[in-house]
Amino acid sequence: MPKLASVIEAILYLKGRPLTISSIAEYAGCERDMAEEGLIELMDEYAHREGALEIVEIDEGYCLQLKSGFHHLVDTLIPLDLGVGALRTLAAIALRGPMAQIDLVDLRGSGAYQHVQELVRLGFVRKRRQADGRSFWLQVTNKFHQHFEIDQLPTIPQKAVEPSSIEANNVEETGISGSDEDENSISEKTTTTTSVEIPP
Template sequence: MSELVSQKIEAILYLKGQAITIAEIAEILACDQSTAEEGLIDLIAEYAHRNSALEIAETDTGFSLRLREEFADLVQKLVPSDLGRGALRTLAAIALKNPITQSELVELRGSGAYPQIQELVEQGFVRKRRQSDGRSYWLQVTEKFHQYFEIDDLSKLV
């Protein structure tokens, strides 16, 4: 197997930031699935032999590059996300409805949701964009949300 294929797969997993299937990898590389699978197997073996802080993990939705579980405490120290219970509940409501209008969210969570929304936007878990009619904002979770909580498919939460 070409080392270049494994390196390209590593780059894809790193850049994608979420699980990706072998078929998607093959499509990006413009190769057949067996070549992509061989490259992925080589990459998994390479990570296992070098005893890295990173690993290639298989999930229901594909393969992803992630930090090994034993380094999870570093994430807590380095990724600032001191979300209170209310902010977490607001984030959960946004994730479950994704996307949801700010006005709908305030109806669900009350006016206390406004500062929580601002906190979630500032921490990068939620993206806020004005609706086309200009009356309210659309709220939706970001890539940081997916990476931080390791949730690839929000439909599985319901």
């Protein structure tokens, strides 16, 4: 019978999304404390490997993911395949951002939660916790502008927010490493402006 750490590795690989300790324990058929010990052992093993994968903890739980040093291969080997719903959610964030996730859900429905998770994973959206911890600020990244060759977006007026509430020092940021680089650091800026329409 395989050791628990290997079972947890298989679970994270097969589920393909972040899992909480409780979920891991349920799938592995063991107690929570045993799952936690197995996960710690697995994370320690990965920390000493010179491979392309790693086990990390994010807001949603623990996941098996590609190390940041290999992210450039994603664009080369995996073509972008976003559904219509995710594209519309991305357009809403692009035109209204930075916007609160709760406002996005009001606009796009509960399916926006899954869209945001996918867009953050792809590096098109930054997700930063608000200072009061009640929601997240969402904003498109430089990767979005580069990928879609958009230099400047039209803006939609929205309720003003306190600048201090979205400062990086007051929020917890999640997403793909390197996606929040300053636009001035991009060596080649695109000049094509693409109009994006938000559906009703």
